[in-house]
Amino acid sequence: MRPAADLGDEDRGRLLSGGHHDPHSLLGAHPVRGGVQLRVLRPHATAVTILAKGLRTELHDDGDGFFSGVLPLRTMPEYRLLVAYPDHAEGYETDDPYRFLPALGDLDLHLIGEGRHEELWNALGAHPLTHQGVTGTRFTVWAPNARGVRVVGDFNYWDGTGFPMRSLGSTGVWELFLPGVGEGALYKFEIMRPDGSHTLRADPMARATEVPPANASVVTRSRHEWTDHEWMAHRGDRPVHEAPLSVYEVHLASWRPGLTYRQLAEQLPRYVRELGFTHVEFMPVAEHPFGGSWGYQVTGFYAPTSRMGSPDDFRFLVDSLHRAGIGVLVDWVPAHFPRDDWALAEFDGRPLYEHGDPSRAAHPDWGTLEFDYGRKEVRNFLVANAVYWCEEFHIDGLRVDAVASMLYLDYSREDGQWSPNEHGGRENLDAVAFLQEMNATVYRRCPGVVTIAEESTAWDGVTRATHHVGHGGFGGLGFGLKWNMGWMHDSLGYIEHEPVHRKFHHNEMTFSMVYAYSENYVLPISHDEVVHGKRALVSKMPGDWWQQRANHRAYLGFMWAHPGKQLLFMGQEFAQGAEWSEGHGPDWWLLDPSYAAEPDHRGVRDLVRELNTVYAGTPALWQQDTVPDGFDWVDGGAAEDNVLAFLRFDRDGAPLLAVSNFSPVVRHGFRLGVPGSVPVWSEVLNTDEERFGGSGVVNADPVKTEQAESHGRRTSVTLTLPPLATLWLRPA
Template sequence: MPDGDRGRLLDGTHHDPHAVLGAHPVPGGTAVRVLRPYALGVTVVADGVRTALADDGDGFFSGLLTGARPAAYRLLIAYQGAEVDTADPYALLPSLGAFDLHLIGEGRHEELWTALGARPLTHQGVAGTRFTVWAPNARGVRVIGAFNHWDGTGFPMRSLGSSGVWELFLPGVGEGELYKFEITRPDGSLTRRADPMARHTEVPPATASVVHASTYEWGDAEWLARRGTPAVHEAPFSVYEVHLASWRPGLTYRQLAEQLPGYVKDLGFTHVELMPVAEHPFGGSWGYQITGFYAPTSRLGSPDDFKYLVDALHRAGIGVLVDWVPAHFPRDEWALAEFDGRPLYEHGDPGRAAHPDWGTLEFDYGRKEVRNFLVANAVYWCEEFHIDGLRVDAVASMLYLDYSRESGEWSPNERGGRENLDAVAFLQEMNATVYRRVPGVITVAEESTAWNGVTRPTHEVGPDGFGGLGFGLKWNMGWMHDSLQYIAHEPVHRKYHHHEMTFSMVYAYSENYVLPISHDEVVHGKRALVSKMPGDWWQQRADHRAYLGFMWAHPGKQLLFMGQEFAQGAEWSEAHGPDWWLLDPSYSAEPDHRGVRDLVRDLNTVYRREGALWQRDTDPGGFSWVVGDAAEDNVFAFLRFAADGTPLLSVSNFSPVVRHDYRLGVPGDVPLWHEVLNTDAVRYGGGGVGNPDPLKAEPWGAHGRATSLGLTLPPLATVWLRPV
């Protein structure tokens, strides 16, 4: 062969090895060329005839087969102490079709995981694995793995033109094989990279990708058939947030499937939200610094094991949300950063690429292939793993060019503003694509600013000239910050902060909201929820219970992080998870923690039963203040209304005194009311103050209504009442 081809193959810089290696017609027959370093000899077997190839040095072997090019042949490769019988990968046509390449080039391949990565299949009658990778700046790419002792010299990939995709089909390589891509950078140096599209990985800290083909058979058809009916905005939606690796430390996905669904179902939550499960090298990042966007973490098992967990939750009637992190990725040299020697997934401008807060890199949302990588990834989790929703992390950091940047560290967009127009377009495309392809799923934005139209449809243009971002729900960070700030004050001072609990209703219907008490609020010195409360232990637990009662009655959906359902006093640590021992009856005869868990169970039970608490969550007509200005009393009272008009009265008393005959105006068409929940009940660890008998509405005007109730308000408690 020409010296140029020989040198480029050995250097790993050949863009078309199939043009040189394999079988090619020449005068007098068919020339066969093979590159297998360390081989002692190579024999071609074609039509029952064996032809030994000449050793040309440097691992090259060649020979001439007389007659026409054989339809198929095999290679017998002799090594020290072993012989390998294989089809010749360089005798095969490209295993990726033109339509796939067209869609990749357009940035519109919505099933990108079926085209890129490692995919076991049968190609031209040969069983093996197709390896494909997008690396447009590479001078050459080779496949390395355990199957070639991590020496890619004999396994160069071919470039598939302007798509930037490299491809190689390897016969005999299958499920479970470890692999990486060895990339020759533009400067000629080599880098070994995990597959960005890998569907399975080694257990960290090992970094190789793993060939995977799912064989899982789902059992959740009934769940999927009714998912999304009714729409989430008109359905109960209470979420238990879980860090899988620490919920019960040491459990695998399949072991979690035996415990988590039953626990969540018993407490009455409608959904779990899993902190990121995509592969990540550093456990202390809690999954928020991802290197394997298409691979569930191998720490807890295989991708099929994760499917087993999702399936078990669905069969228990529990929806599954996962945290999805398209805002950034870590700089690990074996992963996405400067993947092919130049900025590829990250922005080409270093100032735009570097995330100012987390030491990570931001995606280049303006590059169509990168946008395609992320949009397809969102679809992948919903379609392949039957995920019911994506909670999108750190949306605000994506939306603003000046996020955490000082003046002079960013440049305005083409409109002269600070909005990241590429990120806006990406989020709109992601949401539109997911909702179109996977009916019944929900996307949820963690967005901490007042961006207009986070949950507005993408086709509806707002006063700012932007279409909506298209999310289904948005975390209400304002409510969370304000209410936690209020509850942390001593009761004697709360009257000066009364507005912090009422202000949320000024904007409650500007978006479709989730009220989140998430992992972020119980780490890094912020203290656990019960420990934020002032006073002694009794008062802290009472405040904790009253706060949860207020939260569950407030318009919006609910989210509670694990451990807060039983008033864990210590901050969460991923090293040991929740303090389950607090629930052991031998720890305490008093229902300190078990009582709070019983309350959460009852909150969810009554919540799901009472349509007033969720049927009109996005309708201002579903809410009415009874008294929102009782600052001196630390009292908040409001009505929620079901679709048929049935009311529910929620009253919170955030003072440590009992208030007798506290008069509240109520609708005149309801003669009798009774308590359906009281956070001061003895079984929850409270004092048992309340209204055990039905209350009769009396013709005494109050709060703009002709009739009223005289209630007993327990201290540091929330009570719910409904018509008898």
């Protein structure tokens, strides 16, 4: 073996500093005149020996961790390295990462460059695979502004000097295949910024992470075998807006603090099924460093939080819920990300995922950064992420957080703090295009999935199809459902008043029907309404403890009958009096019979079960939620009585009569106009039943329709209305 050609000070310096874009051109095996030149970079090694068929040759030590030589061979050998260190003189045998071709294909690179890679997670990140007959892990990362990128991890003692990645052209993607690295390995990317400084970053595409506060990425591969084939085949049989949808919102880490995903899978499906909810909605499960953010400040968009187990453990939980007949919705947070210096912020030394204009990048409310929706690679990162959760974890719906903050350039900003769009308006046109693309892609690829917008303004067409243009000149955003924040705000405002004052606020309970069909709505009593001094739902209610619970039950009865789907946050199903805290979760001890012999809390929980049971079995309550034919006021103007009465209809015209009495007095002989086609009505739900903790004022016998005009109808019924209660009647 003769010495190799001198590397040159510039190339040597760039490799050692981590600033070389093409290390494979210098390291590994290359044909030269008279043989094959091999060069290896192994800092701290005392010797490197080339092992090939019939060949064992020690390379020359060139200093600074470089070893090289020219072998008198005509063809490239398949070789391995034997690397010796001071504490291991016999050496470690390994493959040379720099003898492999790129492990990422041209089609992947083309789609990444176009911003159209709908399975981006299969191209970027860390992937265990077999490449050129050798098992290892392919590492890829998008860092277009980097001068160089190296892989560091527990497999190289967090020293990436000997593991520089190569740039794959104009896409900004860097790649390196590391033989012998497999599942469970911890890693990060060491990036040389444009100014020559270095930053150590977690993988934006990591599919698993260390348990916070540790923040390294973890090489992973799914081995879960799904058993929810029946669920997946039929979840899209009925459009979601024409189906029953009753959602139990859960913060997984605090529902039963300390439980893992697999332990939750033993308890949560049974509990939710017993209560009759059709779906659960998880507050964000993507990895986040600060538990107090409840998951709304995400650093690992492709990794379920490791606090409760592995990604496959999370799959097991979803699988278990599906087998129990329960759909799974997940909060998804594409509006912003935190500024942690090991995550996305100025990832490669310059604004990359965030907008280049600091005034556009900084979120004014949360101290976070907003995504640059106009950059195709960023849009691709987020669109693919939405698809990822639906396809890889069989998620049935995404509730998209903080949509309003994305749509408006002046969101929470004063005059002079924002610039109008190209048309002079305040709409964020890039965000509009992103949301439309995301929704269109998810609905095309994932049959049966629903997207739900948390959007607090009167933006026209949130749940309109993307190709339908609305009054503002924009196409619809393409969501399936939208949270009805107006209904939530108005109805809670009403119910918090003492009954004697409610007549002055009666319109707050009726106004929602003015716009009820402008979008496809969900009625949300979410975590946001039971924290930060807002009080738990039952604690918002006026009066003594009996009246508070009665108001609580009456309100839920009204909510379940109102057009729109339902969402209730954990703890509110049994009238927990304390605000939610992520530190200890619901006060389950309130349900213990030894705590209270009376059904104070158990009664409310039993009511929620009954509400869901009757709701699911009554198409009038959900089949025509989004069309006027499904609703008719009987009496929306009984302000002095604090009474609201309306009819719901299914597609065949079968009615349900819902009556709420929000005053603390019994109203005898209360006459209401009803359709003459129904001769006899039967009470199917009454929130004042004793088993729910009520006073037991019920209409026990069937109620006959009389030929007496009332409320513009020729026929009517007379009912006894319990105090602070809602009752439902159906044709007997």
